Amino acid sequence: MHRLIDDNQDSPDEMTELLKSQDNDTIIDGPERPNITNLPDVAIIQTSTDGENISSNAAATASSHSRVEAIDPQDHETTHRHRRNEQPDEQRPLNIEHEEIFKYGASHVVKLFVPVSLCMLIVIITIKTTSSYTPGGATWAYTPFTEDKSTNTQRILFSLANTFIFMGFVITATVILILLYKFKCYKIIHGWLILTTLMLLFFFLYSYFSSISASLNRPIDMITICFITWNIGAVGMFCIHWKGPLPVQQAYLIFMSALLALVFYKFLPDWTGWLILGVISIWDLIAVLCPKGPLRILVETAHERGEQIFPALIYSSTMVYMVTAVDPPPSEPQFAPDNINTNIAVNVDETLNEEQRNQRAAIRNNNARRQLIPRSDVPQTATRREPARYVVERSNSPVIDDDDDDEKGVKLGLGDFIFYSILLAKASALGDWNVTIACYVSLLIGLCLTLLLLAIIRKALPALPISITFGLVLYFSTVYIIGPFSAELNLGQVFI
Amino acid sequence: MTIMECAGCTLIAYGVPFSMFVFTIAHHPFRVIISMTSAFFWLLSLLLSSFLWFAVVPLRTQLAFAVPFAVIFQEIFRFLFYRLIKKAEFALQRVQMQELTDKGMVFDRFAVAYASGYGFGLISGTFAIVNVLSDMTGPGTLGIFGHSQDFFIATAFLTLCVILLNTFWGVIFFTSLDKGGIHRFIGPGTVVLTHMLFSCITLVNRTLTPMYTISLIVGYAILLGMIIYTVVLRGFNLNNIRQRIN
Numbered sequence: 001m002h003r004l005i006d007d008n009q010d011s012p013d014e015m016t017e018l019l020k021s022q023d024n025d026t027i028i029d030g031p032e033r034p035n036i037t038n039l040p041d042v043a044i045i046q047t048s049t050d051g052e053n054i055s056s057n058a059a060a061t062a063s064s065h066s067r068v069e070a071i072d073p074q075d076h077e078t079t080h081r082h083r084r085n086e087q088p089d090e091q092r093p094l095n096i097e098h099e100e101i102f103k104y105g106a107s108h109v110v111k112l113f114v115p116v117s118l119c120m121l122i123v124i125i126t127i128k129t130t131s132s133y134t135p136g137g138a139t140w141a142y143t144p145f146t147e148d149k150s151t152n153t154q155r156i157l158f159s160l161a162n163t164f165i166f167m168g169f170v171i172t173a174t175v176i177l178i179l180l181y182k183f184k185c186y187k188i189i190h191g192w193l194i195l196t197t198l199m200l201l202f203f204f205l206y207s208y209f210s211s212i213s214a215s216l217n218r219p220i221d222m223i224t225i226c227f228i229t230w231n232i233g234a235v236g237m238f239c240i241h242w243k244g245p246l247p248v249q250q251a252y253l254i255f256m257s258a259l260l261a262l263v264f265y266k267f268l269p270d271w272t273g274w275l276i277l278g279v280i281s282i283w284d285l286i287a288v289l290c291p292k293g294p295l296r297i298l299v300e301t302a303h304e305r306g307e308q309i310f311p312a313l314i315y316s317s318t319m320v321y322m323v324t325a326v327d328p329p330p331s332e333p334q335f336a337p338d339n340i341n342t343n344i345a346v347n348v349d350e351t352l353n354e355e356q357r358n359q360r361a362a363i364r365n366n367n368a369r370r371q372l373i374p375r376s377d378v379p380q381t382a383t384r385r386e387p388a389r390y391v392v393e394r395s396n397s398p399v400i401d402d403d404d405d406d407e408k409g410v411k412l413g414l415g416d417f418i419f420y421s422i423l424l425a426k427a428s429a430l431g432d433w434n435v436t437i438a439c440y441v442s443l444l445i446g447l448c449l450t451l452l453l454l455a456i457i458r459k460a461l462p463a464l465p466i467s468i469t470f471g472l473v474l475y476f477s478t479v480y481i482i483g484p485f486s487a488e489l490n491l492g493q494v495f496i
Numbered sequence: 497m498t499i500m501e502c503a504g505c506t507l508i509a510y511g512v513p514f515s516m517f518v519f520t521i522a523h524h525p526f527r528v529i530i531s532m533t534s535a536f537f538w539l540l541s542l543l544l545s546s547f548l549w550f551a552v553v554p555l556r557t558q559l560a561f562a563v564p565f566a567v568i569f570q571e572i573f574r575f576l577f578y579r580l581i582k583k584a585e586f587a588l589q590r591v592q593m594q595e596l597t598d599k600g601m602v603f604d605r606f607a608v609a610y611a612s613g614y615g616f617g618l619i620s621g622t623f624a625i626v627n628v629l630s631d632m633t634g635p636g637t638l639g640i641f642g643h644s645q646d647f648f649i650a651t652a653f654l655t656l657c658v659i660l661l662n663t664f665w666g667v668i669f670f671t672s673l674d675k676g677g678i679h680r681f682i683g684p685g686t687v688v689l690t691h692m693l694f695s696c697i698t699l700v701n702r703t704l705t706p707m708y709t710i711s712l713i714v715g716y717a718i719l720l721g722m723i724i725y726t727v728v729l730r731g732f733n734l735n736n737i738r739q740r741i742n
Binding site: 106107109110113431432433434437438441442444445448474477481482484485486487488489490492493494495496 | 525526528529532533535536539542543545546547549550556557559562563566567570619620622623624626627628629630647650651654655658694695698699701702706708711
């Protein structure tokens with residue numbers, strides 16, 4: 001799930017985001033929901049004749065001029081909106097016709113590239129160095145049928161059966177989550193979340209260490225293992241559920257996603273794994289985009305209540321802020337601070353010189369338009385049972401925001417991490433690095449495209465389908481078609 | 497020995513490109529994305545070429561058939577990527593470019609051309625060498641059947657050559673197309689011709705005891721030529737250089 005947090009918030013109560021997306025990170029958990037409750041005012045809508053708006057950094061530029069109200073046909077919360085500046089009326093029709101410009105630049109996309117790549121790297125390194133994370137060892141309850149069948153048809157049938165059983169668990173978990181959320185059983189959700197993080201951090205970590213030491217053939221004494229596990233686990237619980245330094249929290253999320261992906265990789269039989277990847281992308285698509293889809297229902301419920309949707313299981317690149325609006329200063333320069341924060345589309349890389357940075361920081365500081373309240377994110381990796389959701393309590397203490405240029409973060413659901421890593425793990429199982437690299441590139445490009453679409457459509461979007469589709473297509477084509485060609489070329493050292 | 501050789505060949509092939517990445521691309525997210533996207537385009541072109549190779553079953557061992565088509569497909573996809581970038585830039589230009597230029601930010605075409613060439617080159621070199629590198633770490637004897645013993649080293653140097661060549665080809669291609677006029681044909685034409693020349697020369701490597709020197713020298717000579725052409729295209733000439741040196 002992606003969220004781009006816009007700090008030009010007007011709405012008094014909720015965090016508004018420019019871009020929403022949504023993703024199903026249920027493997028086990030229910031789907032993740034975006035935190036978007038209403039569209040921000042500041043989206044600038046501009047048309048372009050091509051209708052193509054490739055660069056995701058195009059965002060910033062638009063914000064340079066006056067803000068426009070985003071016209072959203074589904075908008076039902078006009079009550080929450082406060083317009084900060086009065087738009088000149090003649091500008092509105094113009095802006096309505098125009099296509100939306102992304103406010104956030106390529107740096108946000110890259111900020112998601114890095115953790116996803118790290119997660120995949122951890123998974124691949126573990127698989128290559130230890131032998132105990134290879135599939136086919138034991139079976140688990142979620143995919144009870146084995147794939148040792150005599151004919152291919154039987155194998156497919158049993159794999160399909162496995163897939164449907166697994167998806168049954170996932171859908172049940174999602175539905176339970178939604179019911180819990182609808183009936184406001186926040187305590188249960190919170191408690192469940194803590195329990196699952198506990199299990200993940202301690203039990204899986206312990207089994208990870210023991211399998212590493214077993215496959216590296218180095219015995220480690222129990223005391224050391226317990227000491228290490230206890231420390232890592234306790235700090236993890238703190239960072240994830242309470243407060244902690246952001247890099248540490250991010251590191252824990254990445255590591256836990258990697259752990260879970262490894263567990264999945266180990267227990268999912270071969271063909272079942274591929275089928276599950278495909279089916280869960282379709283489920284993601286359905287759940288998020290169909291009007292009766294569970295995730296959509298969740299979004300709308302959160303809409304109605306004016307609450308944030310669960311921030312659980314989210315990787316965020318900055319501290320998550322809740323924004324409350326404050327009356328804008330009377331004279332706001334046209335060169336509004338929002339623009340400052342934007343990564344300008346064109347050459348994003350131009351670094352500002354010191355003076356410009358200080359200027360911007362000064363303007364931002366003086367502009368008390370909003371107060372940012374840090375909210376502890378409670379992400380957590382998917383559990384096997386129920387989706388755990390945590391509703392954020394809004395605190396009333398304003399806190400100073402930080403002055404980075406990219407304080408607006410990007411979020412991605414941890415389920416995305418997990419499924420991408422599973423795909424890559426299966427791709428690397430063959431030992432052919434061409435396949436691994438091809439899948440890696442296609443996954444990242446899929447992510448890029450999803451973020452782009454997110455910026456264009458500005459609705460909840462699932463992150464899985466595009467990437468997984470690209471990944472699967474490129475996997476099978478690389479294994480069967482590109483692979484032999486490439487091998488033939490390598491053999492003769494022919495460089496095309 | 498094997499790990500050493502693997503590390504050595506990796507550094508030969510990726511040393512310069514890695515430095516290029518760290519110094520020119522890593523801190524610019526836009527360029528990272530451009531490189532990734534152009535790598536993806538290269539993958540698509542390879543997919544097409546592989547389909548062609550795969551489909552024509554009897555000629556599978558005759559790489560001389562597949563290689564020119566692979567080159568042509570790559571250049572077609574380079575052109576397609578150029579069109580994509582053009583569209584994106586056009587879309588950006590509709591948006592109040594004035595504010596951007598005031599702030600000193602312009603759509604840096606050179607950077608985009610460079611990043612795209614780099615992306616192409618990186619993925620091209622990677623596909624050429626990465627399996628060889630992973631085989632290098634395992635047991636084995638090189639040249640046991642009378643094959644050349646320079647296989648690994650030559651591969652590493654050729655990979656470096658390919659990566660750099662693609663970078664410069666990208667710059668030449670995009671810059672020439674941007675310039676218009678006669679350059680619209682000279683630039684891409686040069687790129688296609690030299691690419692074809694380079695790839696077909698490497699076909700010589702398929703004999704039992706290949707003379708790697710041929711492909712290496714031709715490759716690096718072409719690289720030198722491309723560097724000079726790029727420099728000339730970007731507007732430097734002898735006077736400029738003389739002034740800068742003095």
